[in-house]
Amino acid sequence: MRNGDSSAVTVLGTGAIGSQAARAFLAVGLEVTVWNRTAARAASLVDEGAVRAGTAAEATASSPLVVACLTDYPAVTATLWETRDVLRGRTFVALVTGSPEEARAAAEQATAAGADYLDGGLQSGPEAIGTDTATIFYSGPAEVFDRHRGTLAALGPARFAGTEPGAAALRDLALFGLWYDAQLGYLRALETVRAAGADVEAFAPMAAAQLGHVVADAENTAREVATRAFPRGPADLGEHESVLTKLVELRSDLRLGTGDLETALRLVRNRIARGGGNEGLTAILD
Numbered sequence: 001m002r003n004g005d006s007s008a009v010t011v012l013g014t015g016a017i018g019s020q021a022a023r024a025f026l027a028v029g030l031e032v033t034v035w036n037r038t039a040a041r042a043a044s045l046v047d048e049g050a051v052r053a054g055t056a057a058e059a060t061a062s063s064p065l066v067v068a069c070l071t072d073y074p075a076v077t078a079t080l081w082e083t084r085d086v087l088r089g090r091t092f093v094a095l096v097t098g099s100p101e102e103a104r105a106a107a108e109q110a111t112a113a114g115a116d117y118l119d120g121g122l123q124s125g126p127e128a129i130g131t132d133t134a135t136i137f138y139s140g141p142a143e144v145f146d147r148h149r150g151t152l153a154a155l156g157p158a159r160f161a162g163t164e165p166g167a168a169a170l171r172d173l174a175l176f177g178l179w180y181d182a183q184l185g186y187l188r189a190l191e192t193v194r195a196a197g198a199d200v201e202a203f204a205p206m207a208a209a210q211l212g213h214v215v216a217d218a219e220n221t222a223r224e225v226a227t228r229a230f231p232r233g234p235a236d237l238g239e240h241e242s243v244l245t246k247l248v249e250l251r252s253d254l255r256l257g258t259g260d261l262e263t264a265l266r267l268v269r270n271r272i273a274r275g276g277g278n279e280g281l282t283a284i285l286d
Contacts, residue, residue: 007031009151010063012056012079014042016126017095018069021155022050024130028154035059061086065148067093073102080109088114091148093138095120099173100166107140107165116144119165121172129155139167182211188256195254221282230276230283237284238277241268 007030011022014036022045025032032050035058036042042052053059060066060083070076076094080087092110094103094117103119110117123135134156138145145160152158161167186207193203224230235243244265251258267284276283 008033008063008065010035010053010059010066011050011069012036012059012066013069013071013075014045015069015071017122017129019045020126020129021067021069021095023048024154024156025151026050027130030151030154031063033059033062055082057083057086060090060092063090065091065093065151067095067152069095072096073098073106076106077109080106080113084113091116091118091144093118093120093148093152095122095136097121097172097176098169100169103139103166103169116141117165118144118148119168121161121168121175123172123175124156131156135159137161137168137171139163139169140165182214184256185259186211188251188254188259191254191256192250224280224282225285228286230279230286232278233280233282236278236280237268237272240281241265241272244268 009025009030010033011018011025012035014022014034018034018036022032022034026045026049032045033053034042034045034050035053035056039052039054042050046052051062053062056079066083068076068079070079073094073096076096080092087110092115094106107117107119118138118140120136120138122129123137124133128134136152136156137159138152139161140163142160142163145158149158161171189207190200190203194200244261248258248261248265251261264284268281271277271279271283271286
């Protein structure tokens with residue numbers, strides 16, 4: 001049984017993400033089977049038209065496509081073990097946050113049981129699921145993704161991250177890391193301003209504008225990394241060295257620390273020593 005887009009889908013896990021996924025599938029007219037370890041949490045979905053299964057295996061056996069919206073990869077692997085006898089011929093999709101290594105292990109486990117496996121990364125809140133604003137990407141065999149792209153599109157635009165099983169998890173964590181870097185950088189700036197006795201709320205619009213420069217130049221920066229061409233941009237490495245030196249000193253006593261600017265400063269100085277003083281900041285990745 002290697003079914004493509006079908007009229008039936010199973011959702012394992014009916015927390016905030018799983019419940020919205022089930023509703024999105026119901027909204028496009030699919031037959032939806034749901035399962036949750038705490039059965040009562042699936043009751044509202046039954047009222048909305050879903051069928052509640054008593055066990056994960058029963059739910060899995062009900063559909064050719066199984067979407068697992070579980071807490072973490074240990075929960076995924078436990079569910080794969082519980083459903084191993086009914087997985088053959090089905091496609092198992094895991095929408096969960098974790099490491100690429102965990103994704104690869106889950107893929108191996110599913111494949112060993114005779115299932116196709118897609119790993120999914122979700123960069124949206126539950127409220128975005130089922131809309132065009134949802135950011136969801138998948139990795140695994142391209143033919144498996146293509147087979148189910150239409151059904152998965154009910155959750156939001158289905159993006160393909162690559163054939164390597166851990167590709168979606170890697171992209172997911174990279175994007176989470178970007179958010180933490182930006183948010184912690186902002187908090188660090190607010191701490192710096194507050195420590196000087198200045199008004200942090202008055203500072204906020206200026207901070208938003210500064211972050212906007214990074215966003216506006218994101219594609220150009222990626223192109224520089226990809227092509228290994230590092231134009232000067234708004235400042236050359238010599239100028240960056242001067243500013244970074246002052247920032248390391250200014251941030252030395254902050255609760256959040258320097259943000260490891262020391263590493264960036266060391267890389268800048270190394271690049272300058274190799275004759276790259278006229279290059280832009282992106283050169284420190286080379």
